[in-house]
Amino acid sequence: MLLVLGIAGGWVLARSSTLSGRVLDADSSLVTAVRLESALTDQETGIRGYGLTGQPDFLDPYRSGVTDERAYTTRLRTTMSDRPDVLRDLDALQRQAQAWQQRIALPVAATPPGAPVALATQRADEGKRDFDRIRAATTRLQQTLQTTRDHSRAQLRTAYTERNAIFSAIAAVILVLTAGVVTGLRRGVSRPLEQVSSDVRLVADGMFDHPVTPTGPADMRQLAGDVESMRRRLVHELAFSDAARLQLDEQATELRRSNAELEQFAYVASHDLQEPLRKVASFCQLLQRRYADQLDDRAGQYIGFAVDGANRMQTLINDLLAFSRVGRLHTELASVDLEKLYARTADVLSVAVEESGAELTHDPLPTITGDATQLGMLLQNLLSNALKFRSPDRPPRIHLSARADDDGLWHFAVADNGIGISPEFAEQVFVIFQRLHTREAYPGNGIGLALCKKIVEFHGGTIAVDPAHSPGTRIAFTLPGPAPAAVAAAAQENQR
Template sequence: MNVGGGRREPAGIARWTTRRWLTTGVAASAVVLLILGALGAWALGTTSRLTDEVTRYRSPALINAVRLEAALVNQETGVRGYGLTGRRDFLTPYTQGRADEKTALQALDRLVAGSGEAEKDLREVRSAVASWQRQVARPVASASGADAIRIASDRAGDGKRLFDSVRSSTARQQDHLLAARQHAGANLDAAQRLRNGVFAAIAVVIVVLMCAIFYGLRRGVTGPLTRLGAAARDVGRGQFDRKVPATGPADLQQLARDVDGMRERLLEELARSEEARSMLDQQADDLKRSNAELEQFAYVASHDLQEPLRKISSFTQLLQRRYGDKLDERADQYIAFAVDGANRMQVLINDLLMFSRVGRVHDQRSVSLEDSLNGAVDGLSVAVEESGARIEHDELPTVHGDAGQLGLLWQNLLSNAIKFRAPDRPPHIRVSVREEDGMWRFTVRDNGIGIAPEFREKVFVIFQRLHTREAYPGTGIGLAMCKKTVEFHGGAITIDPVDGDGTSISFTLPLQPSAEAADSEGSLVS
């Protein structure tokens, strides 16, 4: 069932995976090879059996039949010579022939056992030989010289007839053995041809299987993988409109569909990213316009707003000097309020201008924090002398940053430590430094009134004050400016928990970069 108009699931053989294809191919190849192996084994066994039949039975039987005939001929020659001459030395071929006959008959008994025709021929040869030996050979050979000649003469006709019978039986035996050998040889030749044909067929089938496997792997695995890889590389090079083809086994098709799905999601994400980039470009333009308006506001605040404040303060003071004897005490108080308000407004505007310049106007270079801290202490020399403050510090490193902003950082931290001192003891300020995780960690510790834990984050918010202006004067911008300065330089600032009285403020700054990096960054800034 095709739900929601999605792709139809493949059916039948199209659902086979690469593993199933390979398993089926290997199993089919194994079955074919087993069948061919069985045929080859049968051909080899048949050839071996026929070879044994020819070499171990047929040929030796024929050879021993010829030897038997030769032994019998030797016997006849010896008997006939002895019967003509009566000399015993003529019996030597007969004696040797008897021994050869025995050997040949023993071999033939073994070689023709179980072969009906050959056994019959051997019995006929034995019968003919026995008749000739009984009636002619043994009587002549056992008689004395004169008697042997007489017996041989008397039985010459029977001897010829009987030995002709021997010759006929041995000839038939040899003919039958020769025919059997030729038949076995023909069978062996046929078996060898069959064997060669079977092994040639095996070789052809193996070559065909290899070609089929190579073609199947190329078409079903390597080909789809190559096309999939090419499409994936094209997509990786940015051709997101290139559709990934889904071919080959089911698992490779699923992989191709997954890759194509990722391509389509990338297209969607790119479309959304392009839309977001357009919105960011628009927002950047709006931000540039807003920054330009803020710069204009800063200019107005630094010039146009301060001028009226100076006039208000100056004329109010002039009014007090000229008409002070004509005004009552309440009027003098009102004039003092106006002058104080104008002065505080001017200080607030200056602090706001300094806060807005952090991160916007800067000059990056190598800054000696030792000199920067000493400059801040010198700038606070009056407050230090009046409060009796004691300031100690470790040897401070050199960092990369804006010297003016880092000087204001030290000035704000030290002035806060002096301002928020305990009434019963002079300020004691300790500045320490250590290297930590590729950063410098600075700690400014004092013995003042401290900051409650619930206000440790609140103090870094601009205009946030923990005390009244009458108790501790100020605009509430100092620590906010410290936080902005530290973060602009790539660090972080926190209020640390302390044991006992006082406050501990820690901030981090990156280690001094290499000279090349510093020069490069300085040139970009300039």
């Protein structure tokens, strides 16, 4: 509809422009016709004055009139080329003018000046009749031009009326279409969108069982269908999550029950199991002292085996208890000064250090957050292992290094010059009860490095054997702590 009205509006504008041009052409042609009449009148006046007086000055209006006549005639033919009636009247006027020129004007103008022209007097009546015909032809031409102008003006007024009517119709149609579009958008888009938005808000507020109803045009229904599919998927995922959470709760309950049983087992292991072992060891030793004179050497050896087994069993139980308590007991994290903790550990191992002639060194150690008891066990196990597995060919040299990266992670390493660990056993040594040597060669239960790994991982770090270190062993581990910038700031604050 807008296209049709637009074409009609363009047509009426073009028609109005054309008719306006015609009116302007008619007005200018009417003026030109008047000027053409004036040029012909100048010719007649000049010829009549020259014929009566013979003075050459009277021929100037004649000559200028002839020039103007040609110009005005050419202009009229160009402007009114599409009006046959005007051209017909113009042709009739030119025939009358040429007849007058041939009979009167040219012969009189060709007569020598100086005296009145007799031919002018002789043909005065004839010239008057001919020029009256010219005037009549000029009048008909002007009337035709006037009629043409009036007709063009009437057409232009009609075109203006049509233009106003079409433009008013365009405006009315635009208003009606705008109202229809707004109403259609309201009914077909806004209301369905509000409905979908309301359903989505209800789902977002927690009413996951509320369906999103598809409504409105196809695109809106497709959108609502996609949202409904997403809601169903969310409901399914939430149901699965709830089921998983219930299962996790059940497992957590079972885990708490299991931990309680483990706690009870630990209590039994630390009391009820160790008490019979102490009795076995005590009575075996009492039997050896009381009946020493009645027993031979083999009996004494057997009693020694029994006492040693009972003692090793007690040690194994204590080590297992310590391993099981990591992460369950002594889990109060606090600020731990590793310098002080290292000094206490070295003091505990002072006898072994002195007997082996070992040299213990370390880098400046930071203060980190952790469990002091467990970190003490970590350092003690690593340093005692370095002392235990020393090389018989050289005195032990043990160094604890420490450095931090930009993320605040501290890298520690205990390096020694002992017997070392083969690369193929680099991971096996951290498995509980895994021993690389016989009990006779090196005492122990094979729990130390497994305990170290559990302590380091409980603090959020990692531990591994450095296979590139030689000679000896280098065990590297990481612990989270403050960044180097924070450590430097704390050091400056302590200096102040």
